Amino acid sequence: MADPESFKVIIAGGGIAGLTLAHALEKAGVDFLLLEKREIAPQTGASIIIQCHTARILEQLGIWKEICAATFSLTGRLHFDERGNLFHSSPIFEHVEKATGRPIVLIERRFCLDTLYNGLKDKSRILTNTGVASFWEDEHGLTVLTDRGDSIRGSILVAADGVHSTIRGLLASAVSNTDPERCQYLTKGFTSGYRAVFGTSANGTRDGLTRPLLPEGIVHHAYYRNISGITAAGAKGLLFWFLFIKEEKSSTTSDCPRYTETDAIATIEKYGNLSACPGYTFRDLWEARSHGGMVSMEEGVIQGPWNNGGRVVLVGDSICKTTINSGFGGNLAIEGVCNLVNGLVSLLQRNQTPSTKDIVATFDRYEQVQRPRADVSVKISHSTTRYESMDSLWLRFLRWLSPWIPLSYQVKSFLSYMDPAPILQFLPDSEPGRP
Numbered sequence: 001m002a003d004p005e006s007f008k009v010i011i012a013g014g015g016i017a018g019l020t021l022a023h024a025l026e027k028a029g030v031d032f033l034l035l036e037k038r039e040i041a042p043q044t045g046a047s048i049i050i051q052c053h054t055a056r057i058l059e060q061l062g063i064w065k066e067i068c069a070a071t072f073s074l075t076g077r078l079h080f081d082e083r084g085n086l087f088h089s090s091p092i093f094e095h096v097e098k099a100t101g102r103p104i105v106l107i108e109r110r111f112c113l114d115t116l117y118n119g120l121k122d123k124s125r126i127l128t129n130t131g132v133a134s135f136w137e138d139e140h141g142l143t144v145l146t147d148r149g150d151s152i153r154g155s156i157l158v159a160a161d162g163v164h165s166t167i168r169g170l171l172a173s174a175v176s177n178t179d180p181e182r183c184q185y186l187t188k189g190f191t192s193g194y195r196a197v198f199g200t201s202a203n204g205t206r207d208g209l210t211r212p213l214l215p216e217g218i219v220h221h222a223y224y225r226n227i228s229g230i231t232a233a234g235a236k237g238l239l240f241w242f243l244f245i246k247e248e249k250s251s252t253t254s255d256c257p258r259y260t261e262t263d264a265i266a267t268i269e270k271y272g273n274l275s276a277c278p279g280y281t282f283r284d285l286w287e288a289r290s291h292g293g294m295v296s297m298e299e300g301v302i303q304g305p306w307n308n309g310g311r312v313v314l315v316g317d318s319i320c321k322t323t324i325n326s327g328f329g330g331n332l333a334i335e336g337v338c339n340l341v342n343g344l345v346s347l348l349q350r351n352q353t354p355s356t357k358d359i360v361a362t363f364d365r366y367e368q369v370q371r372p373r374a375d376v377s378v379k380i381s382h383s384t385t386r387y388e389s390m391d392s393l394w395l396r397f398l399r400w401l402s403p404w405i406p407l408s409y410q411v412k413s414f415l416s417y418m419d420p421a422p423i424l425q426f427l428p429d430s431e432p433g434r435p
């Protein structure tokens with residue numbers, strides 16, 4: 001009999017989910033190899049809010065200190081109606097920080113990825129410009145074929161390859177004849193009814209803007225019919241902003257639009273005159289951008305199972321996609337990784353060479369824990385997107401009512417969302433507070 005192979009995780013994708021997984025496995029002493037189709041941390045102009053419960057995980061991984069040093073806490077939200085009147089000012093973030101002992105911060109997605117990457121001890125385990133093209137399994141493990149033509153051996157394959165996941169596509173093809181319903185879930189699992197133009201701009205003093213548009217830590221919300229906007233001064237000297245627009249027609253993956261810069265420019269031509277908040281428009285923000293773009297906002301949770309009944313499992317945006325408004329997607333990806341790694345580490349503590357059956361049971365348990373979080377996150381984000389763009393008469397009424405909703409209730413709801421989030425069970429918990 002051949003010697004059992006030592007356990008090795010192949011990760012497809014070096015985004016938020018993939019790099020967090022690499023970190024957690026490095027800390028757990030589990031062998032891995034991460035394949036990223038492009039470069040690590042490309043500049044797209046996108047940003048990411050790090051919520052308090054995710055900060056706790058990043059601190060366990062040892063990278064929270066660096067993120068914290070480049071940011072300041074978000075403190076308050078100012079809400080403006082379609083005429084530019086301030087109708088609600090809320091210090092909610094400040095109160096959540098007080099309650100949890102951890103700040104909510106907003107950073108460039110690229111900076112987050114760079115920090116994750118730089119914090120890894122062994123960079124030889126990261127292969128860039130190498131995509132997963134296909135795989136095949138046997139009793140002892142699997143072999144991944146890369147788009148460069150190399151074969152790589154591993155024990156399991158974790159698909160952290162984003163909303164347009166190649167691996168989800170491969171799983172769908174594998175069952176297209178035998179199980180058309182599952183194939184449909186995998187290929188058509190997300191819908192999109194909104195698009196988002198987004199960007200990172202200097203907070204004043206550059207490219208036509210002569211003064212900081214927003215004080216540090218403040219988030220501006222603008223409400224229009226079927227349109228909404230968010231502008232936030234998160235990291236030092238930078239503004240992160242979004243313009244959300246309801247599509248005339250909703251679409252389903254894989255037919256959701258893939259927008260180009262020309263599409264973004266045309267959208268700004270059409271809607272850029274709207275005030276993002278008193279004193280500046282979305283066009284001002286677009287013109288002051290260092291980077292920006294436009295994406296279709298897919299949403300949904302792929303119906304199970306999130307594994308192929310073998311050695312392949314999906315994490316992050318590849319199985320769950322939230323709209324951007326609530327800032328949950330990347331945080332949820334980190335939670336999912338946390339739940340998956342907790343299961344894997346516990347499995348490997350019991351058996352260094354687990355059978356395919358044991359592996360599938362671990363994948364199933366990860367899904368059991370993560371699916372309710374995914375469902376609730378998609379639901380909240382879905383409602384927030386519709387609420388902010390006043391998508392119905394009821395939501396217009398709710399917006400009018402919102403200043404009277406007690407702050408204590410809003411804080412409690414926020415905390416009740418964060419409370420069930422996991423931590424890495426095999427690492428010491430971190431202390432609250434800014435490091």
Ligand SMILES: Cc1cc2nc3c(=O)[nH]c(=O)nc-3n(C[C@H](O)[C@H](O)[C@H](O)COP(=O)(O)OP(=O)(O)OC[C@H]3O[C@@H](n4cnc5c(N)ncnc54)[C@H](O)[C@@H]3O)c2cc1C
Pocket residue numbers: 012013014015016017018035036037038045046047048049050109130131132133160161162163165166167196198295315316317318324326327328329330331332333
């Ligand atoms: C404008 C914008 C703002 C956002 N703001 C927030 C926010 O404030 N808070 C929040 O929590 N979330 C936010 N999100 C969502 C968040 O960015 C995503 O949920 C998160 O990036 C998902 O991470 P992921 O690793 O699953 O996927 P991705 O980040 O998409 O990473 C997938 C990676 O896999 C690679 N890849 C693809 N195919 C292959 C292959 N075959 N082989 C190898 N590699 C492959 C890709 O190149 C990519 O690097 C925002 C998203 C956008 C677009």
